[in-house]
Amino acid sequence: MAAPRIIVVGGGLAGLAAVIKIAEAGGTVDLFSIVPVKRSHSVCAQGGINAAKNLKGEGDTTAQHFDDTIYGGDFLANQTPVKGMCEQAPAIVDLLDRMGVPFNRTPEGLLDFRRFGGTLYHRTAFAGATTGQQLLYALDEQVRRYEAEGKVHKYEGWEFLSAIIDGKGIARGIVAMDLRTMELRAFAADAIILATGGIGAIFGKSTNSVVCTGSAQSAVFQQGVYYANGEFIQVHPTSIPGEDKLRLMSESARGEGGRVWVPRTVGDKRAVKAIPESERFYFLEEWYPTYGNLVPRDVATRAIHKVVYELGLGLDGQPMVYLDLTHIDRETLHHKLGGILEIYEKFVGVDPCVEPMKIFPGMHYTMGGLWVDVNQMTNISGIFAAGECEYQYHGANRLGANSLISCIYGGFQAGPNALRYAKSASAAEGDGGAAAEVARQAEINGKLLRNEGGENPFKLWRELGREMTEHATVIRYNKDLKATDQKIVELLDRFQHINLSDKSQWANTSFAFTRQLKNMLELSRTVVLGALLRDESRGAHYKPDFPERNDEKFLQTTKASFTGCDEGPRFEYEEVDTQYIKPRPRRYDAAK
C-alpha cells in the first residue's frame, strides 16, 4: 500500500503539533494555512501554559490540575480526555523547553511558574507575556526542519473550502483555493485534520485574529460533522477596546498581582492617583475573597458587567474598569509582562506602569467546536479535529493558560490517530468524489461573482458582529436570542444579494472573505440556537432567567447538525463523561 497521505488544515499550535507527530512517525503531511503558519493566531496567546510540575513546593498535582479544569469548566467537559491532557501537560512543557522556548527561569535555571485564574497553584509556565508566540515559533521551527527533510509540504496562502467525502461517507481529501490565483484544487488524503482555531470573527470585534472566522469548521459542519457546545463562548474580562479589534490584556497581568477596581462613587471625577485606597472598590477581591482577582474568566467578566451596567460604576460612565499594576515595580513588570504592557502603551498611548489600564470584557475563546471522539475524530470517518476548533477540553468555560496545553495535546493526539487511521483506511474508489466537490465549489464561486444586488459583505458582517456581541455573549435572554437568530436568517437572505465590488480573480481578499462570511452566518446559528435551548446558567453561558446550573437536564453535550432548512440546525444532546469527578456546585468565594 502507498504511504498514507495526511492533510493538516491550520498552522497554529494544534496543527503544527499534529504535523510534528506525523512526520516524526514517518508519515508525510500536506499542511494548509491561509497565512504563513508563523503568523497563526496562536501567536497572540500571552500568559502561559499550564502544567502541574509542582516546582514551587505547593504540592500541586496533575489530579489537582484535572480537578481545577473540570470545576472551572462547570463539569461540562468529558473527563477522560481532560484527564489525559492534564497528565501529559508536564511532559509537554518539558518538550517545549527542550525545543528552545525561552521560558522565564528561576535563579537555579529551572522553569518559573506563575498563578493564573481558577487555581490556587503556581502552575503556569510562561515566556514573558508572549508565551503563545514563543510556543508557536518552537513548533514552527520543528516543522520547518521536517519541511527541509521533505516530510512536510506547506501550502501557505491556500484556504480550505471543504472536505471531499465519498459515497460511503468517508473523507478522501479536501478542496482548497489558492488565495493568490484563486485556483480551486482537490487534494487527496487518507485522513485530514482540521486545526482551524476559533470563531471570533462571528462576533465582529473580538480578541481573535482576522483569520479566526470558523469558516472551515462551518464548511464541514455543513457537510455533516456535528458541532458541539457551540453556545459556550468565552468573554475575556480584560481586553482593550479598539476600532479594529479588541486587544487582549492577558490574565497574567492579574496573575502577577494586577488588581481590578473602580471608584466607589458614581461619576468620581478625580485623577486616578487622587482616589484614596478606601474609596476604591476592588470588587473581585471583595466578592471572591479566596480567588480575588484570579477568579475564572466567566466569573470576572460577569462581575465587571454587573459593576458597569447594574451599579453604574464604569469609569466616566463608560463601559470600562481599571486594571491596576502601578503598585508593582517597573523592573518586575518589564521582566514578566513586557510584551503586553508594550501593546497597551502602543495602542492606547498610556504607560501602564504609571497609570492603571482601562479595560473591558471582550469575546475571546470558543469552548465549543467540532464534535470529536476520544481519538479526536469527528463523526465523518477520516476527518479529525484538534485545538480550539474542537470542543473537548474546556467544558463550559476554559481556564486561563489551558488553551495552549489543549492545542498541543490535541494535536499530539490527532496526529498519530490520523496516521493510524490512514494506514488502515480502504482505498478510495475513483477520485473519491473530488471532481464533483471541485465543481460544487466552483459553482459557489461562480454564483458569488455573478450575483447582482446592493449588499456589501463587510457591512453584513458588521451587523452580524453587533448582534452576536450584544445578545450572545455575557448575558443571554431567550427573547433576544430568538431575535438574533431571526436577524441571522435575514442576513443569510441578504447574503444572496451581495454584489462584490471586486470580481477579479487575482488575490481577491474580499471575495475570499465573502465566502467565509457565508460560513460564519451558518455557524453563528449553532451558537445562538444552542444558547436558546440551554435554559440554565453554566460557565460562560449565563441566563438571568435561569441563573442556576441544572445538571438534571443540561449536564449534556450539545450536538448540532446541519439541516439546510430555514429552521436551522438540529440539536441533540449527549451524556457527559463524569466518571472521575462527581459534579458539585461551583463557587469561587471560598476554597473548593
Place this chain on the structure above:
Amino acid sequence: MATVQSSAVPTVRRGVEPLRAGQGTSFIWHKLHSLLGIVPIGAFLLEHLLSNFEALKGPVAYGEQVRFLNSLPLVRVLEWVFIFLPILYHGIYGVYIWLRGKSNIVYYPWAGNWMYLSQRYTGIVAFAYIIQHVLRQRFMGIMLPEHPGAAFWKVQHELANPWMVAVYVIAMICVCWHFAYGVWLFAAKWGITPGEVARRRFAYVCAVLGVLLAAMGIASIWAFTGPKYQNAPADVRLSTLVAPAHSGAAFHSIGSQLMI
C-alpha cells in the same frame, strides 16, 4: 486531481533570492576588502601623515625623510604589494559594493544611514584623489626616489594652484573620515564592539582619531603653502651622513611620495 483555474494568471516576480548557504566566495572578497582597509592601507595612511608632518621642519628634513624611506630594501616591491595593489583592490571592490547597495536616506534619515552614505562618498573621493595623487606625485614630473631633495619643491609646486589646495584639503578630510569611520565599522562588523555602549564609546575614539589625522594632514599642507618655506629650492642638498633617528616600516619610503 481536479482543478478549476481561470486563464491568464499573473506571475509574481522572483525578488531577492534566499541565502546561498555556504556557497560562493563573496565572503572572502568582502572580508579582504575590509581587512585591507585597516592593514596595510590604514597603517600606511598613519605612516604617511606622520612623515608628512616632517614638512613642518622644512625642505631639508622632509627631503631626508624621503631619502630614508627610499633607502629601504626591496622598496619597489613593498610599494606595490603593500600599497598600490591593496588600494586598487580596496577602491575597486569598494565601488562594486557601493553600486550594489541602494541608499534610502530620503526615507530613513537616520544617523547610521547617513554614515553608510558618507562612507561611500568619502570613499569615492578618496579613491579618485589617490589615483591622481599617485600619478602626478609618484609617476610624473621629477622622480623623487632618485631626487629626494626635490620632494618639498615638487609638492609645493603642486600646491601653488589654489584649486589644488582645495582638492588636497577636501581629500584629506574625506580620507580621514573614511578611515576613521572605517575603523569603527571594522570593529562593529568583526565583532570587536558587539555592544551598543562599546560601539558608542568607540565612536568617540574614532571621531577623535579622524579629527586628529585630518588636522595633522592640513597642518602639513600648511607647511608647503604657508609663508615660512616659500619658494623652496628645486633640489635641496641633503647631508650624506644623516639618517633619521627613527626607523620605520618599509613603506615609509613610498609614503612621502604618495600622499600629502
Place this chain on the structure above:
Amino acid sequence: MATRTVTFEIKRQAGPDAPAVWESFELEWRPGMNVVSAMMEIAANPVTADGKPTTPIVYDSNCLEEICGSCAMKINGRARMACSALVDNLEQPIRVEPLTKFPLVRDLQVDRSVLFENLMRVKAWVPVDGTYDLGSGPRVYPQEQEANYPLSNCISCTCCMEVCPQFNEATDFVGAATIAQVKLFNNHPTGKVFKEDRLRALAGDGGIQECGYAQNCVEACPKQIPLTNAISDVGRDVLTQKVKDWLRG
C-alpha cells in the same frame, strides 16, 4: 461641529504587472483609529474621495496586535506595522504603499516568503531527539533567558529587510532577521549542535558579509530587537569559523 476626517492616499496595483495608481480616501475620524481600521472602513464602503467606486484594498493582516508580523507596509514613507500605526500620530494625508523590496502581489500585499526560506537555510531550529518524554530541558539561567528572549521576539515582519540599503536583488543579502535567529539558536544549549553549519551558511553568497552596518534595521524593528548586536556577534563567529575551517584544511 463638522465631523473630523482623515485623508488616506493608497497606492494600488491590480497585479504584479499592472500599473500603479494612487487613490485617495476620506474617512470619518474615530478615536484610536489605526491604518488597518481605515482599510476595514474602506472595504465596507469602497468609494474614493472623489466619489468613484473602487475595490477593497488588498493587504495582509491578522492579529492586529503587532505580534503576527503580517501587516508591514510603508506608511508615510516608512516601513512599519499598519496595526500599530495610529492615525492620530501620523501626518496627513497618510500615504500607504506596499513594501518595495519584495515581489508585489496586489495593492499592499507582497510576497515575503524569502525570510522563511532563509530561516530554513540556516537551520533555525533546535534539533530535539523526539517529542516523547525525555525529561526536562537543559538548565538555562535567567540571565541567558533575558539575553535570548528579545531575539525570540522576532515577528518576521521583514521591516529590517525593507529598510536595509543592502537588501536588494543585487546583493541578495539575507537580512538582519535571519542573522539574529542564528545568534538565538547558536546560544541555545542544544541548538548549538548546528552552530558551525549555521555560521558556514551565513558565509555563503548573500551572507552576513553583505551587511553595510547602516543600522537601519535596528531603528525600524517594531520589536526593538538588538539586531546590530546580533550582526556583530554573529559576524565575529562566522569569521572565526571560516578561519578555523581554513586552518584545519
